[in-house]
Amino acid sequence: MKDLVLRVYLFLRRALLWPSRLSPRGGRVGPEGPAKVLLIRVDRIGDMVMTMPAARVVKKRYPGARVFFLASRGAAGLLSGDPYVDGVFLYPEGGGPAAKLKLLRALRAEKFSLALDFMPDYTLRTALLAFLSGAVSRAGYDVA
Numbered sequence: 001m002k003d004l005v006l007r008v009y010l011f012l013r014r015a016l017l018w019p020s021r022l023s024p025r026g027g028r029v030g031p032e033g034p035a036k037v038l039l040i041r042v043d044r045i046g047d048m049v050m051t052m053p054a055a056r057v058v059k060k061r062y063p064g065a066r067v068f069f070l071a072s073r074g075a076a077g078l079l080s081g082d083p084y085v086d087g088v089f090l091y092p093e094g095g096g097p098a099a100k101l102k103l104l105r106a107l108r109a110e111k112f113s114l115a116l117d118f119m120p121d122y123t124l125r126t127a128l129l130a131f132l133s134g135a136v137s138r139a140g141y142d143v144a
Contacts, residue, residue: 029137033062034113038133040070040126040140041118042091048075051118055084068110070129107133116140 037058041051048071055067066086069079072093079085089106092099107129115130117140130138 029113032064034058034065034137036066036068036110036112036114037062038068038070038089038107038110038112038115038130038135039118040115040130041075042070042072042093042126043075043119044072045075045078047118048072048078052078052082054116054118055082059084065113068112070107104129104132113137114139 039051039054039058041048055069058065058067067084068087068089069076069085070089070091071079072091076088076090079088089103092103110133112133112135115133115135115138117126117130117138119126120141127140130140
């Protein structure tokens with residue numbers, strides 16, 4: 001039964017996110033690399049620790065890129081001293097629609113070139129955040 005529920009969820013997730021592949025801003029990052037990169041990890045501290053090296057990799061590969069994290073309040077403190085992180089957006093857990101709209105406006109204002117979603121647990125929430133951020137290109141786990 002659990003397997004069936006998972007399959008139905010993944011089917012619905014793909015169906016809901018399919019239009020995002022047709023996004024008018026969609027495309028690839030140019031040969032110069034991304035100007036601004038959003039790394040998404042809005043869960044526990046240990047998972048953030050495992051994701052933090054991605055900022056270093058992005059900075060080494062694209063020295064001119066500015067790297068931002070979208071993080072939970074509990075994990076955001078880990079990023080404050082990281083020399084590879086240029087900024088942190090806090091995910092408003094339980095903040096209601098107004099707080100989430102404020103976050104989306106702030107993300108869209110940054111005009112990200114690339115959004116990387118590091119949430120591997122079938123979450124539609126972060127996939128939608130990556131899409132609604134307005135990033136030109138988005139990548140994440142495709143769990144099938």
